[in-house]
Amino acid sequence: MNEPYLLIVDELVARHRDQPGALLPLLHAIQEAVGHVPDAGVPSIARGLNLSRAEVHGVITYYHFFRNKPVGRHLVEVCGAESCKAVGGDALMAHAEGLLGCKSHHTRADGVVTLAPVYCLGLCAMSPAIMVDDKPYARMTTVKLDRLAAKLEIAA
Secondary structure, three states: OOHHHHHHHHHHHHHHOOOOOOHHHHHHHHHHHHOOOOHHHHHHHHHHHOOOHHHHHHHHHHOOOOOOOOOOOEEEEEEOOHHHHHOOHHHHHHHHHHHHOOOOOEEOOOOOEEEEEEOOOOOHHHOOOEEEOOEEEOOOOHHHHHHHHHHHOOOO
């Protein structure tokens, strides 16, 4: 991790350390500032909040919205919860992999897009759902995904 990331993490730890239940707000702040929660920042976070590194790492890896690696300029998340799976979520993910030119959990080589599965986007009544750059899209189809990818210029 380069030095600027460490400085940002340390600054945010200092700002949040006295807040009750500081870990989640701190992780959100770090991710917003840096784009992800760098693994190299975990010791500083743990030390600053008097937690073990395992506790901090466990929270980062438990919640799907925290990332420990940088993502592409666009983040495409495909819901994999039961409701979305029941109406074609797996096929939608397979289509997204081909359309975007990268596998699930990966960033395309040009850094334009990262494709990530998520457990639930909370749009169960309008499944299947995806989220692109924090904007939800419901009742998604392969045709709608093709149009969206073309509009955003993210198709491979």
